Amino acid sequence: MKKIVDVAAGVITRPDGSFLLGQRAPGTFYPGYWEFPGGKVEAGETPAQALVRELDEELGIRVQALNPWLMREHHYEHAHVRLHFFEVPAWSGEVNDHVHSALVWQHAGRLEVGPMLPANGPILKALRLPRTMGITHAGEIGVEAQLAVLDTALAGGLRLVQVREPALDAAVRESFAIEAVRRARAAGALAVVNGDEQLALRCGADGVHLPAVQLAALDVRPDLPWVGASCHTRAELERAAALELDYAVLGAVGETPTHPGQAALGWEGFARLAAGLPLPVFAVGGLTAADMAAARAAGAHGIAAIRGVWGAFA
Structure with a gap:
């Protein structure tokens, strides 16, 4: 040996x-x-x-x-x-x-x-991955409002979008995903769809983003150019690495309205969990563009946010 x-x-x-x-x-x-x-x-x-x-x-x-x-x-x-x-x-x-x-x-x-x-x-592939991920929430603010802030963010330089819409019914979610992906691709941005590999394929997305429960059930990596996953534990991060996913999103670093009452990792906890992994890890959870330097110092590839990203590109 x-x-x-x-x-x-x-x-x-x-x-x-x-x-x-x-x-x-x-x-x-x-x-x-x-x-x-x-x-x-x-x-x-x-x-x-x-x-x-x-x-x-x-x-x-x-x-x-x-x-x-x-x-x-x-x-x-x-x-x-x-x-x-x-x-x-x-x-x-x-x-x-x-x-x-x-x-x-x-x-x-x-x-x-x-x-x-x-x-x-x-x-080299990891270096192609943008540093800021904007996560959509059209189910909260409305489809037209989300498309408007998406256009503004893409014009301002956002280059990675996760379409995550659990609150929309299936037909509206699909039409929104198709339109969001179209706009992202036209701007030269990567677009991934949360939790639905078939929808990602139908709307021409670059890949799929897996919730932790889907990650745990997988035996092989989905056959798409970009595949990432939401993680909350070291075991989940190691699972994402074993499946050779392209990135993980780890949180929550701070408290968020999406997960009220969930204990926050803080930067020390994030750094401990994310250390020594072969794939890029985004930090998520109550973050804004102002947190980028702290995220990178803790070993994060960048930041992901549902609310805190969109205004940064206005």
Whole structure:
């Protein structure tokens, strides 16, 4: 049995959404392949400490901020690697090439280099996932009102919509879903339908979002491009990961009108439950756009909200 080697990797980002990749040099494993910069965690180091050191040594930059993000394991021919991915949104110094054959800034939706190191490849899909999810509530505010705020939010930059309408009757829910998905797709946004895979297929959605009860009943991942799930426990998060879902939504971080009286996780509880998972996790529960920095610091991919998101794009 191969010993597990812990590696820290940095998703170094710029304000335009691009991230840095390095090409592995000749004489190393997988020469010519592209990877996220980083390196082995040495004895006595945390993965975060290792990444700060490695980025100084490899690139000559000083990390000013980093956020825990994903953890993925991969079995190479020479080692069993456990990769701790961190997002690095702020650093100082000039990026210099000390160990790689080349460095490039790339965007997840239009990668121009390859091949990617096998353990790093799945990270690219996670990077395509927008950071803010707007969850519809037309059953509460009315269909026309919801479509109006949806249009405003899409025009303002919202790029991920979950159609969640348990209060609407079936016919109205379907017509609303069709129209919401149409508008989202026209704006270049992803749209998922809550709890109904067949409705997602009929209305041309990008995927389906599974309530926790559906997640527990599944044996295989639904055959759609994007599949996520609502989770409230570590076991549910691990179930979502085992099914290779694309994301999870974890909460409630704070109290919400949707779940009155439910104990809130808080950021400490969220960070504890979401740590070390291979899929992005959104924070949900009484959140607004103002909570994004706290969410990312706790290891969240971003935030999801029923009420707190729509006004942010007005």
